[in-house]
Amino acid sequence: MRSSFSETLFFKSDALLLLTAVIWGFAFVAQRMGMDFVGPFTFNGVRFGLGCLVLLPLILRNESNPRAVDRHSRSEGDKMLLLGGAMTGLALFAGASLQQAGLVYTSAGNAGFITGLYVVIVPAMGMIWGRPPHIGIWGGAVLAATGLYFLSVTAEFTMAFGDLLVLLGAFFWAAHVLMIGWLSRRIDPLRLAFFQYAACSALSLITAAIFEVITVSGLLSAAAPILYGGVLSVGIAYTLQVVAQRHAHPAHAAILLSLEAVFAAAGGWLVLDEKMAPRGLFGCALMLAGMMVSQLWGIYRGPAGVKASS
Numbered sequence: 134m135r136s137s138f139s140e141t142l143f144f145k146s147d148a149l150l151l152l153t154a155v156i157w158g159f160a161f162v163a164q165r166m167g168m169d170f171v172g173p174f175t176f177n178g179v180r181f182g183l184g185c186l187v188l189l190p191l192i193l194r195n196e197s198n199p200r201a202v203d204r205h206s207r208s209e210g211d212k213m214l215l216l217g218g219a220m221t222g223l224a225l226f227a228g229a230s231l232q233q234a235g236l237v238y239t240s241a242g243n244a245g246f247i248t249g250l251y252v253v254i255v256p257a258m259g260m261i262w263g264r265p266p267h268i269g270i271w272g273g274a275v276l277a278a279t280g281l282y283f284l285s286v287t288a289e290f291t292m293a294f295g296d297l298l299v300l301l302g303a304f305f306w307a308a309h310v311l312m313i314g315w316l317s318r319r320i321d322p323l324r325l326a327f328f329q330y331a332a333c334s335a336l337s338l339i340t341a342a343i344f345e346v347i348t349v350s351g352l353l354s355a356a357a358p359i360l361y362g363g364v365l366s367v368g369i370a371y372t373l374q375v376v377a378q379r380h381a382h383p384a385h386a387a388i389l390l391s392l393e394a395v396f397a398a399a400g401g402w403l404v405l406d407e408k409m410a411p412r413g414l415f416g417c418a419l420m421l422a423g424m425m426v427s428q429l430w431g432i433y434r435g436p437a438g439v440k441a442s443s
Contacts, residue, residue: 149377150389153370158396160366161241162404164233167358172345173233176359178337179352181229183363184330188372192323214324217316221325222332224309229333230340231302238295240407245397246284246416247299252391252423253278254307273388273423280419283412284394310386314378322375330367388424395420 167176236244252274286292292300316325341347352359378386395417401407 146377146379146381146386147389149373150381150386151392153373153377154390154392155396156365156370156373157390157393158245158398159400160362160370161236161245161393161397162400163358163361163366165236165241165244165401165405167355167362168233168237170355171347171351171359172341173237174230174337174341175345175347175351176355176362177226177229177233178334178341180359180363181225181330181334181337181367183359184367184371185327185334187364187368188323188327188330192327195321195323213316214320214328217312217320217325218328219332221309221312221316221329222336224305224312225329225333226336228302228305228309230337231298231305235295235298235302239293239299241401241405242394242398242407242409242413243285243293243296244299245394245401246281247296248303248306249281249391249394249420250278250300250303251307251310252281252388254304255310258307258311269426270388273426275423276426277388277391277420277423280416280421280423281391281394283416283419284398285416310378310390313375314381314386317375317379322379323372326372326375330371392420392424 164176171179232244232248235247256271256274285296313325374386374390381389398407398409398413398417402409
């Protein structure tokens with residue numbers, strides 16, 4: 134019975150992570166479109182601020198519930214919340230800023246694929262922190278990374294400036310995945326999400342005030358992409374990630390979340406008329422294969438095998 138319950142938790146976590154990947158994938162299109170009207174820091178500052186507003190009613194409802202409040206020691210819990218929110222918010226700011234700036238110079242599809250390189254970075258960082266992944270996750274990561282190579286790097290091994298910015302951002306996304314995986318088991322996920330969004334929004338708006346020109350007309354013109362990025366991509370998808378990672382291995386979660394690259398390519402093709410060569414389609418197939426290897430290994434080994442390595 135306990136094993137069945139654990140399997141249900143892992144299945145729900147995987148489903149939430151996959152839904153998150155879908156929302157994030159199409160968010161690349163919204164982010165690309167928003168760059169026609171506002172700067173990257175302005176876009177991120179407003180959308181992460183909207184993410185905070187989406188979460189606020191849920192947090193207030195939980196705060197009014199005595200049982201929800203009593204689960205955490207206020208003295209220790211609030212201290213960890215502030216520190217954790219600041220750390221994850223800083224990683225979020227760095228990753229999102231590099232990604233958003235990169236989208237000025239590269240396509241939504243490329244940005245999605247290169248961002249997904251954290252499927253390799255996450256296991257490597259996990260080893261340093263004493264969290265070695267099992268062989269199924271390594272196999273899935275190798276397949277996914279190979280697929281990302283075919284999707285994002287040309288046959289001439291060229292990489293545009295925008296691609297380089299997004300690549301640097303992938304390291305911060307990997308750090309963010311690992312920090313969320315550790316903190317979400319120790320801090321209320323909704324409050325953690327709220328504080329990291331607030332930190333990222335504040336840092337982005339401060340940077341925008343220094344380096345960009347913020348206009349009302351620009352914000353109104355970018356209203357639709359900003360709403361998608363703030364309400365769906367931040368308020369809903371990032372929160373789903375925090376909740377789902379409470380019962381998922383960080384490297385396993387990274388492989389599922391990396392599928393956002395496939396949905397970014399689909400969105401770029403459908404909305405922005407971005408083309409994909411057979412080489413890119415082959416890379417998509419390898420990424421899907423990587424996800425399947427990770428999932429099937431978990432099924433045959435069982436949730437206990439996955440949990441033991443976390």
